[in-house]
Amino acid sequence: MSEAGKEQFRISQDIKNEIADCKRCEDQRDYLLKYSPIVRFLSDNIRQLGGNISSHNIYCRRCTMRKAGGFDPDYGIQICANEMRNQGHLEDTMAHEMVHAYDHLRFKLDWTDNLRHAACAEIRASSLSGECRWAREFFRRGQWKLTQQHQECVRRRAVLSVRARPACKDEAHAEKVVNEVWESCFRDTRPFDEIYR
Structure with missing residues (x-):
C-alpha cells in the first residue's frame, strides 16, 4: 500500500472509531485526574496559581493532524483521542500539556x-x-x-x-x-x- 493509501486508511479508521476513541479517552482522563500522581500534582500546582485544569477543560477529540494533544490558554487542553495508544501515553500527554498550563500561568508566556x-x-x-x-x-x-x-x-x-x-x-x-x-x-x-x- 502506498503512503497516501495508508494515510487514507488511518483517516477512515479514525472516523469509524471516533465515538469509541473519545469515550475511552474520557474514561482514562477521569481516572488519571483522580489517581495519577503526576497529573494530580500538576493540577494542584496549577490551582495554586489561580488556574483550573480538570475534566471540564480537557477535551478528548478526533484530530486530523498527527499529534497527541495541545494547549490553548483560552480553551484548555485538547487530547487527540485517535492518537492515544494506551493510558500511559495519555498520562504523558496530559502531563506535557499541564506543564504548558503551569508555565502559562507562572511565567505569562x-x-x-x-x-x-x-x-x-x-x-x-x-x-x-x-x-x-x-x-x-x-x-x-x-x-x-x-x-x-x-x-x-x-x-x-x-x-x-x-x-x-x-x-x-x-x-x-x-x-x-x-x-x-x-x-x-x-x-x-x-x-x-x-x-x-
Missing part, C-alpha cells in the same frame, strides 16, 4: 510571537512529563543510546515543536532558538524538585 518562550515551554514540558524517559525512547522510538538520551529527546522534540510554529523560518532557526534557551530552561524543574520521571 507569549505563545504567538516569542519563539524563545515557546522553545522554553517545550523543553520543560518534554523533560518533565515523562515522554522522554529511557523506556519510551528505547521501545517506542528506536533510540538506542544509553547516555544523554533524555537530553537528546528533549532537544529533538523542542526543535520539532518550534519548527511547526508560523514565526519559525526553518529547522536551523528552530535549532538556534532552542540552543539559546537550553541551559536555563532544561535546568528549571518547577514545580517539581527534580525531573519526576
